[in-house]
Amino acid sequence: MSKYVAKRILMSALTLFVIIFVLFVLIRIMPGNPFPVERMSAELILQKRAELGLDKPILIQFADYMSMLLQGSFGNGTSLYNGAPIKPIMFACLENSFKVGVLSILFGTTIGLGLGIVAALNRGKFLDGLCTVVSILGVCIPSYVFMIFLQYFFAYKIPFFPYFFDPSQFLFSSIMPSLSLSLFSISTVARFTRNEMIEVMNSDYVKLAEAKGLYGFELLRRHVLRNALIPIVTVIAPLVVDLVTGAMVIEKIYGINGAGSLMVNAIAGDGVDYNYVLALGIVFSALYIAVMLALDILYGIIDPRIRLATKEG
Amino acid sequence: MGISMNEKIILSVENLDITFRTNAGNVHAIRGVNFDLPAGKTLALVGESGSGKSVTMKAVAGLLDDNATINSGKIFYRQADGNVIDLLTLSKKNLRRTINGQQIAMIFQDPMTSLDPTMRIGEQIAETILLHKKISTSDANKRAVELLQLVGLNEPEKRVKNYPHQLSGGQRQRVVIAIALSCEPKILICDEPTTALDVTIQARILDLIQDLQAKMGLSVIFITHDLGVVARVADFVKVMYAGKIIEAGTVDEIFFDPRHPYTWGLLSAMPDLETNDDRLYSIPGSPPNLLHEPKGDAFAARNQFAMKIDEREEPPMFQISETHFAATWLLHPDAPKVEMPAQLRERLARARKAANLQ
Amino acid sequence: MAKTYIPKADDFEFIGSRDLNVDLNFASQGYWKGVAVHFLRNRLAVTGVVIVGVIILFAIFAPILSSYGYQEIVSVNDTGKELVAKSLPPQIADGSAQNLFADKTFLFGTDDMGRDLWTRTWHGARISLIIAFVAIFIDMLIGTSYGLISGYFGGLVDNILQRFIEIAGSIPTLVIISILAIFMEKGIGLVISSLLLTEWIGMSKIARAECLKLKEREYVLASRTLGAGSFHIIFKQILPNTIGPIITQVMFSIPVAIFTEAFLSFVGVGIVLPQCSLGSLIEAGFGNITILPYQILPPITVLAFLMLGFNLIGDGFREALAPKLEDM
Numbered sequence: 001m002s003k004y005v006a007k008r009i010l011m012s013a014l015t016l017f018v019i020i021f022v023l024f025v026l027i028r029i030m031p032g033n034p035f036p037v038e039r040m041s042a043e044l045i046l047q048k049r050a051e052l053g054l055d056k057p058i059l060i061q062f063a064d065y066m067s068m069l070l071q072g073s074f075g076n077g078t079s080l081y082n083g084a085p086i087k088p089i090m091f092a093c094l095e096n097s098f099k100v101g102v103l104s105i106l107f108g109t110t111i112g113l114g115l116g117i118v119a120a121l122n123r124g125k126f127l128d129g130l131c132t133v134v135s136i137l138g139v140c141i142p143s144y145v146f147m148i149f150l151q152y153f154f155a156y157k158i159p160f161f162p163y164f165f166d167p168s169q170f171l172f173s174s175i176m177p178s179l180s181l182s183l184f185s186i187s188t189v190a191r192f193t194r195n196e197m198i199e200v201m202n203s204d205y206v207k208l209a210e211a212k213g214l215y216g217f218e219l220l221r222r223h224v225l226r227n228a229l230i231p232i233v234t235v236i237a238p239l240v241v242d243l244v245t246g247a248m249v250i251e252k253i254y255g256i257n258g259a260g261s262l263m264v265n266a267i268a269g270d271g272v273d274y275n276y277v278l279a280l281g282i283v284f285s286a287l288y289i290a291v292m293l294a295l296d297i298l299y300g301i302i303d304p305r306i307r308l309a310t311k312e313g
Numbered sequence: 314m315g316i317s318m319n320e321k322i323i324l325s326v327e328n329l330d331i332t333f334r335t336n337a338g339n340v341h342a343i344r345g346v347n348f349d350l351p352a353g354k355t356l357a358l359v360g361e362s363g364s365g366k367s368v369t370m371k372a373v374a375g376l377l378d379d380n381a382t383i384n385s386g387k388i389f390y391r392q393a394d395g396n397v398i399d400l401l402t403l404s405k406k407n408l409r410r411t412i413n414g415q416q417i418a419m420i421f422q423d424p425m426t427s428l429d430p431t432m433r434i435g436e437q438i439a440e441t442i443l444l445h446k447k448i449s450t451s452d453a454n455k456r457a458v459e460l461l462q463l464v465g466l467n468e469p470e471k472r473v474k475n476y477p478h479q480l481s482g483g484q485r486q487r488v489v490i491a492i493a494l495s496c497e498p499k500i501l502i503c504d505e506p507t508t509a510l511d512v513t514i515q516a517r518i519l520d521l522i523q524d525l526q527a528k529m530g531l532s533v534i535f536i537t538h539d540l541g542v543v544a545r546v547a548d549f550v551k552v553m554y555a556g557k558i559i560e561a562g563t564v565d566e567i568f569f570d571p572r573h574p575y576t577w578g579l580l581s582a583m584p585d586l587e588t589n590d591d592r593l594y595s596i597p598g599s600p601p602n603l604l605h606e607p608k609g610d611a612f613a614a615r616n617q618f619a620m621k622i623d624e625r626e627e628p629p630m631f632q633i634s635e636t637h638f639a640a641t642w643l644l645h646p647d648a649p650k651v652e653m654p655a656q657l658r659e660r661l662a663r664a665r666k667a668a669n670l671q
Numbered sequence: 672m673a674k675t676y677i678p679k680a681d682d683f684e685f686i687g688s689r690d691l692n693v694d695l696n697f698a699s700q701g702y703w704k705g706v707a708v709h710f711l712r713n714r715l716a717v718t719g720v721v722i723v724g725v726i727i728l729f730a731i732f733a734p735i736l737s738s739y740g741y742q743e744i745v746s747v748n749d750t751g752k753e754l755v756a757k758s759l760p761p762q763i764a765d766g767s768a769q770n771l772f773a774d775k776t777f778l779f780g781t782d783d784m785g786r787d788l789w790t791r792t793w794h795g796a797r798i799s800l801i802i803a804f805v806a807i808f809i810d811m812l813i814g815t816s817y818g819l820i821s822g823y824f825g826g827l828v829d830n831i832l833q834r835f836i837e838i839a840g841s842i843p844t845l846v847i848i849s850i851l852a853i854f855m856e857k858g859i860g861l862v863i864s865s866l867l868l869t870e871w872i873g874m875s876k877i878a879r880a881e882c883l884k885l886k887e888r889e890y891v892l893a894s895r896t897l898g899a900g901s902f903h904i905i906f907k908q909i910l911p912n913t914i915g916p917i918i919t920q921v922m923f924s925i926p927v928a929i930f931t932e933a934f935l936s937f938v939g940v941g942i943v944l945p946q947c948s949l950g951s952l953i954e955a956g957f958g959n960i961t962i963l964p965y966q967i968l969p970p971i972t973v974l975a976f977l978m979l980g981f982n983l984i985g986d987g988f989r990e991a992l993a994p995k996l997e998d999m
Contacts, residue, residue, distance in 0.1 A: 140978035204427040212441040213414035267852040281846040622682035
């Protein structure tokens with residue numbers, strides 16, 4: 001097991017390194033200019049380029065950037081109006097996004113699991129139909145559309161929630177964005193859980209457990225839930241990624257000062273802020289790879305088939 | 314002869330009739346099945362896939378899927394105190410608590426899928442014991458080790474800590490048998506217990522079941538399509554086709570004096586070392602789709618001896634001897650005399666000779 | 672049931688010679704015919720086809736038949752002054768002359784520039800659909816070829832190709848889009864490119880898995896023994912049998928593509944004015960949601976129904992290709 005984990009960690013680190021390299025090179029070889037040309041003289045640009053080390057060969061630039069990264073710095077913003085260090089701004093934004101994200105994963109998995117289990121146990125009945133409707137809605141309605149509706153009805157028409165995100169009442173104002181972000185997770189997890197549960201309930205080993213004399217809750221607890229829930233770990237990883245993408249729009253709508261809106265500002269504004277894009281790209285990729293790695297290892301731990309197979313192999 | 318009259322009968326299925334609801338329509342899978350299981354004996358239910366043999370047994374064990382409806386019928390079971398109860402009248406909870414596991418146990422076809430992959434073997438055995446007996450966990454674990462020893466698994470102390478995927482198919486089937494026997498049931502239902510195993514392992518598992526049957530005085534119901542297995546283990550045989558029993562008798566009667574053309578087909582399709590044919594016989598066609606109620610004799614379409622009445626009216630059970638029955642119009646007094654195919658007759662004669670020599 | 676049978680004279684005559692080997696239960700039925708029958712029997716899947724079909728028809732014909740262009744700013748000349756039909760709620764021409772635009776029909780109203788939202792919504796749906804179809808079609812070509820080649824050749828080729836996918840798949844979509852946004856002009860090209868870079872991976876995984884399964888089949892082994900070349904086997908023998916799962920994946924990818932477009936345009940790196948798509952219309956409607964909530968409804972409704980329709984079709988396909996026993 002530890003050998004397997006070590007191998008996975010090594011692979012992930014390697015993948016991350018390759019991604020950083022590719023991102024870096026792509027951004028550096030890009031045509032165009034990181035500075036607003038019309039507002040700067042050619043002289044000033046040259047001076048600025050030398051100052052930022054952009055005149056050196058690209059591999060040396062990369063080595064410089066890596067050593068800076070390893071020291072925990074992400075450099076400065078490149079555009080003239082934002083020369084401040086990236087790290088504090090980015091991490092403040094990441095913190096907001098992270099909290100909303102974690103909350104929506106919590107919503108997504110608990111509500112999704114609950115719905116899926118209830119639907120599987122009431123197969124073909126009303127609650128099963130309800131679960132199907134919710135999962136269809138979750139797939140058909142983009143999270144930001146749901147957010148727009150929530151905001152319109154529950155913050156504007158009935159001003160129960162704050163109309164914009166308010167960091168001073170964090171939990172309360174996170175409910176709407178987290179809920180809309182989790183809509184897709186809820187439907188995916190619910191659908192997956194339902195199908196997985198039904199498959200397990202029809203499996204031979206559950207039939208055998210019934211033949212042993214197990215029934216009701218005891219049967220669910222001992223044989224159905226554990227086997228049905230293990231594979232759900234595999235659907236959570238892609239959901240986390242969708243979350244990051246979805247968060248971008250939700251943050252824009254609800255005025256959350258988060259990493260997604262930071263990225264949008266970096267690319268959709270007048271001058272693209274290359275170093276922000278690079279830094280955020282690295283952080284998003286690292287987070288994604290870390291989540292995948294963690295879930296992979298978790299899956300190995302909870303499923304004896306993988307745990308023992310890797311021990312022997 | 315009802316179960317209440319005959320004390321030697323432990324289980325009696327009367328007029329069982331089951332329909333499955335599917336998206337395509339209702340499938341009338343069991344169309345009036347009757348049989349008795351004498352205590353301590355082995356009954357074999359034989360038929361192709363889809364003939365209803367497994368469904369019948371699932372009904373006995375109370376394991377029918379949710380989309381099944383029992384239209385009519387009774388399943389009588391004689392309890393240890395001599396009282397007879399109809400299992401179909403018990404609530405699911407009551408059935409699980411008092412019958413499943415401790416009175417009627419079951420072995421499934423595929424040992425690769427019938428153990429919980431995420432639970433240790435010892436725990437899966439001890440679970441049953443703890444469920445039905447007032448016994449401490451450590452005693453149950455000890456009993457699990459003993460049971461593994463009983464079913465012939467080597468190093469049982471080590472095995473209890475294994476997960477199913479660490480064992481071979483034959484070993485797993487032994488574990489399943491250990492689970493089935495853990496509460497000393499009266500009836501053991503074996504649903505094709507050797508089909509998924511290698512031939513050499515098959516024989517050992519059959520020996521084990523017979524051995525345990527003798528030791529524990531079990532009554533066994535064997536579901537199989539393999540007549541070789543039937544010849545080896547069964548006392549009585551019921552041949553099923555399209556949700557009905559079409560021929561019933563002792564193992565000798567079925568093997569040496571079969572009367573139903575379907576049984577002839579089954580026997581002819583059995584591989585045999587001495588047959589000179591280049592090709593193994595197979596029954597033409599496939600079993601009828603029970604989505605549509607068959608008219609007349611369900612086997613008529615595949616029967617080379619089919620008569621016009623077979624397409625008009627379902628044959629009743631004709632009695633041949635005290636224990637031998639068959640449902641075919643060929644046994645009607647007005648029917649033309651039809652003998653079983655000559656090849657089969659030769660084969661059976663050879664087999665009989667071999668049996669007498671032993 | 673219980674009526675007694677009245678014997679007939681010929682009851683005990685043999686039926687006579689028939690070909691018993693004709694199996695009437697499993698009468699021969701082509702594979703695709705079976706799939707089609709199964710699909711058409713599925714009410715939800717047919718509903719999906721109807722929804723998508725109706726939307727496609729409207730997307731094609733509504734802008735053509737409309738009396739306004741999608742960019743046209745509707746105005747009337749009122750006593751020498753040009754009056755623009757800004758932000759009108761939905762109305763049907765009644766000629767009551769209560770207001771200056773009473774003789775004009777705006778089924779979905781007009782936007783704050785004075786353009787007819789009916790025309791713009793269907794034009795937007797058209798653009799969104801075109802983007803989705805083009806992107807997913809190219810994705811299908813790339814992904815399927817990549818997956819088949821990787822799966823068929825195996826060994827080192829497979830190893831290298833799969834490592835590449837592993838790395839490519841570890842870059843979050845958002846990051847890919849951001850990099851593209853730096854390289855490219857905002858607009859349709861950017862949207863299609865980002866779909867091209869992200870959606871092919873799923874296709875190639877499915878094609879590879881199918882290929883691994885199929886290449887060990889007897890018919891493939893047979894033609895290899897007969898000397899068929901690799902590309903003949905891949906494209907003539909394996910590809911036709913992977914079409915089912917790939918079409919299913921396509922049906923699930925199209926809504927993802929539509930969604931991605933809507934999302935990019937909403938964020939402001941997608942479709943740019945005066946062109947419009949469902950995403951940019953939602954964005955425009957969102958800007959006015961508190962004052963003119965009717966503006967956001969048409970594009971959102973069309974979007975939701977498109978997603979629903981394609982998902983239902985995808986589900987139907989999946990079930991038709993691999994029918995569960997209980998559905999038989």
